[in-house]
Amino acid sequence: MRIRKLQIAVMSMIVFCGGFFSGVLYSNHNSQLKAEDIKEAQRTPKKDNEKQERSTIPEQEQKSETEQSKVLMGYVQDFRDPNIVNYEDLTHIIFSFAHPAKDGSLLFNGDTAIGNLQTIVAQAHEQDTKVMLAIGGWYHIQGGESYDYFKEAISNPAARARLVTELEGIAAREQLDGIDIDFEHPRTAEDARNLAVFIHDLYGKLHSQDKELSIAVNAKVHSVAGTEIHNVIYEPAMFQDVDYVNIMAYDGQWDGGYNAANLAPYHHVENIVHYWSNLFDSHQIAKEKLILGVPFYAQPEDPNSKQISYAAIINQSSDNASQDTVVMNGTTYHYNGMETVRRKTKLALDNSFGGMMLWEAGHDSNSAQSLTAAISASLEEEQKYPLHANRETES
Structure with a gap:
């Protein structure tokens, strides 16, 4: 019996000592971790701290916030001063163009x-804004339209493979977040097939690097007749292989004879939104990929005059922000003012689009009348109060 009591006493002492020393070891280890955490926090920028705070939100709420987030993609031409770009309000900058x-x-x-690309990447990443490189455009650096060059590059298997490799390489080398394809425009079924193959190959390469792929597309709707434009051809299945489809819902002034008023009026854009919504629904493609484009420039009624920027219009008078037409230098110009871009943003979100796109950020006004800021605020507002937005639509 004494032996049994002695054994129990010894065992109790062992457990007590073991617990004591384990507690000391854990306390020391925990203190070391806290010290390291403090040092790490001191090294962590403010934005990272904000992200860590958001990570404490329940997983279900985090998922909901991610699902509702919309993009605002702004094209920036390669000659622009990187310091004029509104990095804060854009989710993506699309640097334009490589040829x-x-x-x-x-x-x-x-x-x-x-150099401008590298500066934009550095400044954008400081604001958690992504940067993509646009390939193509209407004019080619070697002269003429880009179409002939782009068509040849994607129709020849060897050239197509080289272009994919070049784009994969520059995306990694310049720390880009993705690539934007602006082939203006596939005009035959063969063009459409070659573009689809090219997009499929590039999509696989970029996604293996965790990078995005977008494609700029013709609006596909006649601004006067309201019917589908058939001389621009896409294979709908191709849109499965992109993250974003940037609809160039402007330049309707060339349809049915020159008319500057058809640049991008709201009623025309309604037809465009309905066309792309129906197309994606019929092919069971997520409409969140669709991004609605708006112009930041004005079209002159006199075809011999040049386009002017929205910034120039606001420089004449800040009151012009509430209008869609202005007379300057004896010529009437048509454009999209703040109320129109807000209505278009609501239109896009009411139709389950993934966000908005603008051409071109360098045309915006660096003032309280900024269109970029207006669209960004509208995206945020529409996402905060979707039920309120729907009630307005119904009324």
Whole structure:
């Protein structure tokens, strides 16, 4: 019996000592971790701290916030001063343009363009804004339309493979967040097939690097007749292989004879939104990929006059922000003012689009009348109060 009591006493002492020393070891280890955490927190920028605070939100709420988030993508031309870009309100900057050569190589507009790209990437990433590189556009750096160069590059298998490799390489080398394809425009069924193959190959390469792929597309709706434009052709299945489809819902002034008023009026954009919504629904493609584009420039009624920027219009008078037409230098110009871009933003979100796109950020006004800021605020407002937005639509 004494032996049994002695054994129990010894065992109690062992457990007590073990617990004591384990507690000391854990306390020391925990103190070390806290010290390291403090040092790490001191090294962590403010934005990262804000992200860590948001990570404490329940997983279900985090998912809901992610699902509801919308993008605002702004094209920026390669000659723009990187310091004028509104990084804070844009989720994506699309640097424009790199130009495809017929052999699949990639051309830039000199060292200045490369330098501007690198500066934009650095400044954008400080604001948690993504940067994509746009390939193509209407005009080619070697002269004429880009169509012939782009068509040759994606129709020849060797050139197409080289272009994919070039884009994969520059995305990694310049720390880009993705690539935007602006082939203006596929005009035959063969063009459409070659573009689809190219997009499929590029999509796989970019996604393996956790990078995004977008494509700029023609609005596909005649601004006067309201019917589908058939001389621009896309294979709908191709849109499964992109993250965003940037609809160029402007430049309708060329449809049915020159008419500047058809640049991008609201009623025309309604037809565009309905066309793309129905197309994606019929092919069971997520409409969140659809991004509605708006112009930041004005079209002159006199075809011999040049387009002017929204910034120039606001410089004349801040009251012009509430209008869609202005007379300057004896010419009437048509554009989209603040109320129109707000209505278009609501239209896009009411139809389950993924966000908005603008051409071009360098045309915006750096003032309280900024269209970029207006769209950004509208996106935020529409996401905060979707039921309120729907009631307004119904009434």
